[in-house]
Amino acid sequence: MRLTSTLIVSFRALRRNILRSALTSLGIIIGVAAVIATVSIGNGAKAQVEGQIASLGQNIISVFPGTSTAGGMRGGWGSASTLTPEDAQAILTEVPGVVAVSPEMRDRSQVLANGLNWNTMIMGESPDYLSIRVWPIAEGGMFTEQDVRSYSKVAVIGKTVADQLFPDGDAVGGTIRIRNIPFKVLGILETKGFNFFGQDQDDTVIIPYTSHLRRVSRRQYLNSIVIQAVAPEQISLIQQQITDLLQQRRSGREPDFTVRNQVELAQAATETSRTMTWLLGAIAGVSLIVGGIGIMNIMLVSVTERTREIGIRLAIGAHGKEIMLQFLTESVVLSAFGGSLGIALGIGASKLMTHLNGWPTLVSTNAILIAFVFSAAVGIFFGFYPARKAAQLDPIEALRYE
Amino acid sequence: MSAIVQLQDIHKVYDSGEVAVHAVRGVSLTIGRGEFLAIMGASGSGKSTLMNLIGCLDRPTKGVYRLDDIDVAGLGRDELADLRNHKLGFVFQGFNLLSRTTALENVELPMLYGRHHVGARTMRERALHSLETVGLGNRADHFPSQLSGGQQQRVAIARALVNEPRLLLADEPTGNLDSKTSVEVMGVFQQLNEAGITILMVTHELDIAHYCKRNIVMRDGRVVSDTPVTQRLDARVEMKRLLTAEAEHQLTEQS
Numbered sequence: 109m110r111l112t113s114t115l116i117v118s119f120r121a122l123r124r125n126i127l128r129s130a131l132t133s134l135g136i137i138i139g140v141a142a143v144i145a146t147v148s149i150g151n152g153a154k155a156q157v158e159g160q161i162a163s164l165g166q167n168i169i170s171v172f173p174g175t176s177t178a179g180g181m182r183g184g185w186g187s188a189s190t191l192t193p194e195d196a197q198a199i200l201t202e203v204p205g206v207v208a209v210s211p212e213m214r215d216r217s218q219v220l221a222n223g224l225n226w227n228t229m230i231m232g233e234s235p236d237y238l239s240i241r242v243w244p245i246a247e248g249g250m251f252t253e254q255d256v257r258s259y260s261k262v263a264v265i266g267k268t269v270a271d272q273l274f275p276d277g278d279a280v281g282g283t284i285r286i287r288n289i290p291f292k293v294l295g296i297l298e299t300k301g302f303n304f305f306g307q308d309q310d311d312t313v314i315i316p317y318t319s320h321l322r323r324v325s326r327r328q329y330l331n332s333i334v335i336q337a338v339a340p341e342q343i344s345l346i347q348q349q350i351t352d353l354l355q356q357r358r359s360g361r362e363p364d365f366t367v368r369n370q371v372e373l374a375q376a377a378t379e380t381s382r383t384m385t386w387l388l389g390a391i392a393g394v395s396l397i398v399g400g401i402g403i404m405n406i407m408l409v410s411v412t413e414r415t416r417e418i419g420i421r422l423a424i425g426a427h428g429k430e431i432m433l434q435f436l437t438e439s440v441v442l443s444a445f446g447g448s449l450g451i452a453l454g455i456g457a458s459k460l461m462t463h464l465n466g467w468p469t470l471v472s473t474n475a476i477l478i479a480f481v482f483s484a485a486v487g488i489f490f491g492f493y494p495a496r497k498a499a500q501l502d503p504i505e506a507l508r509y510e
Numbered sequence: 511m512s513a514i515v516q517l518q519d520i521h522k523v524y525d526s527g528e529v530a531v532h533a534v535r536g537v538s539l540t541i542g543r544g545e546f547l548a549i550m551g552a553s554g555s556g557k558s559t560l561m562n563l564i565g566c567l568d569r570p571t572k573g574v575y576r577l578d579d580i581d582v583a584g585l586g587r588d589e590l591a592d593l594r595n596h597k598l599g600f601v602f603q604g605f606n607l608l609s610r611t612t613a614l615e616n617v618e619l620p621m622l623y624g625r626h627h628v629g630a631r632t633m634r635e636r637a638l639h640s641l642e643t644v645g646l647g648n649r650a651d652h653f654p655s656q657l658s659g660g661q662q663q664r665v666a667i668a669r670a671l672v673n674e675p676r677l678l679l680a681d682e683p684t685g686n687l688d689s690k691t692s693v694e695v696m697g698v699f700q701q702l703n704e705a706g707i708t709i710l711m712v713t714h715e716l717d718i719a720h721y722c723k724r725n726i727v728m729r730d731g732r733v734v735s736d737t738p739v740t741q742r743l744d745a746r747v748e749m750k751r752l753l754t755a756e757a758e759h760q761l762t763e764q765s
Contacts (some may be wrong), residue, residue: 113622113627116622117622120611120615124608124609124610124611125610376542394671416606417608419606420606420619421607421623422591423567423594423600424595424600424619424620424623424669425591425592425594425595425596425620425623425624426591426623427587427588427591427623428587428588429588429591430623446722504562504567504568505566507567507602507606509640
């Protein structure tokens with residue numbers, strides 16, 4: 109089979125009508141570019157969501173107290189006062205695969221410094237909290253286990269709090285007053301930004317949980333226990349072991365706590381963005397099919413218009429299947445060319461969107477491959493009918509065609 | 511003298527619509543190597559149908575056709591195409607060159623469809639040689655739209671020659687040309703014939719037929735006369751005569 113000759117013939121035919129070839133490809137170019145761009149945006153969004161989830165911390169399991177009932181009024185999850193620092197200690201020492209534990213207290217309170225005041229979240233934590241949340245210190249240092257044991261009046265503060273109370277930037281070494289108790293500022297945390305519930309994570313003050321319990325909230329029970337597991341695969345196992353341990357410590361009473369992990373949350377979030385990607389991709393795919401129909405249309409016009417040419421080719425010895433291959437090659441070249449250009453354009457558009465709007469985009473090799481193969485397939489599929497029509501022409505009638 | 515074309519009692523019936531059209535009714539004809547033959551006849555005489563049959567574009571309803579000792583009757587569509595590619599060269603009334611394609615690429619076309627692979631360089635060389643044969647070696651890169659009618663027809667002849675056919679078929683080759691260009695094109699044919707190429711042409715112009723060696727007249731699908739040309743015209747002489755007449759005409763106008 110003289111494949112090279114057919115290729116030469118096809119390229120010459122396309123070159124003869126550059127403008128039309130370009131316009132025909134345009135449908136595929138736009139279709140493929142749209143697919144690439146939307147999938148890139150979708151993937152970018154997914155990566156961003158995953159990043160935000162990761163910023164919550166690695167492999168986190170949380171224990172919340174159960175519900176309390178007072179005078180017939182049920183308080184909802186977290187309202188019971190049942191979790192103790194001893195529970196936290198037991199989890200760390202007795203459950204294998206637990207890397208770090210931080211007993212957690214949360215309380216909103218007014219904080220004063222430099223004659224300024226600011227209402228913020230006061231969190232009582234262990235020194236491990238920062239490593240659990242993957243939250244580095246920007247300036248200064250973290251309090252220690254020693255500080256926890258001695259109920260020290262020390263704190264690390266978030267960027268927002270630092271900006272509000274120490275506009276001059278001299279927060280480290282300064283003093284803040286919480287409920288009129290002076291706390292020494294040991295360090296400032298790195299900016300973490302908003303979480304995906306819209307809360308400013310930097311608007312916080314972190315003190316040892318013991319100091320929180322004794323000096324600030326004056327309670328005996330924790331708001332929650334934050335636990336870091338060693339690996340994601342072990343989360344459910346560890347979760348079960350924690351549940352068993354706590355249940356055992358409560359010696360047969362009704363469970364008054366819940367254990368949750370972050371994986372469920374992460375799954376829900378990625379599922380949403382994946383659905384979005386598919387939706388956008390499907391819309392873009394429709395435009396690819398429209399582009400394919402455009403190719404078929406032009407190829408049909410082209411076959412009619414070039415009836416005489418086909419007649420000449422047949423008369424001087426072309427086989428029907430060579431004519432067919434020629435037209436098929438033409439449409440595949442058109443769509444594959446359109447596909448390649450569309451891929452370039454799609455990548456460009458993604459980069460441009462990142463540049464202009466700051467949208468995160470992630471160009472995936474899979475999307476590129478699929479788009480290219482699909483566009484070539486469109487060429488074959490929509491080129492087949494016109495090509496067969498051309499191949500079946502009768503040379504005498506084709507030559508007589510005006 | 512071995513025969514290139516042997517027709518024995520050829521019939522062609524078109525079965526289109528209600529009435530069957532009997533276009534060719536029993537033609538027997540032998541064309542030998544080196545002949546230069548013109549088929550004449552009014553429209554509807556069956557000459558174009560006969561031409562299509564000889565050109566292997568169509569198959570006879572009845573009769574035996576041997577082209578270069580190959581029986582055409584049993585061949586399929588693709589085999590006929592190969593036969594056209596190897597043994598025949600076509601020149602049409604409307605030139606039928608591919609537009610927006612250079613003269614050279616037009617001439618290369620039959621080689622692209624040849625059963626034997628021809629390298630790009632060989633293809634180019636052969637196409638150029640063919641163009642030189644018809645005196646257009648310097649127009650290889652021109653598009654058909656940049657060439658005159660006579661030049662376009664010469665490109666078509668070059669295309670027909672490029673695969674070194676056994677028989678050159680020309681269907682009204684001068685039909686779209688003025689008289690001077692017609693003489694020019696007939697000159698090319700005479701030259702080729704002198705070089706040993708067998709030519710069969712269809713024409714309805716008597717003076718054009720006089721450039722050939724043998725004339726056949728058809729009427730109602732039958733051959734009614736088959737005569738050698740006695741007073742044969744020579745294109746070189748005719749061209750000289752035309753040019754002289756033209757010059758004289760110009761002189762008279764000036765004075």
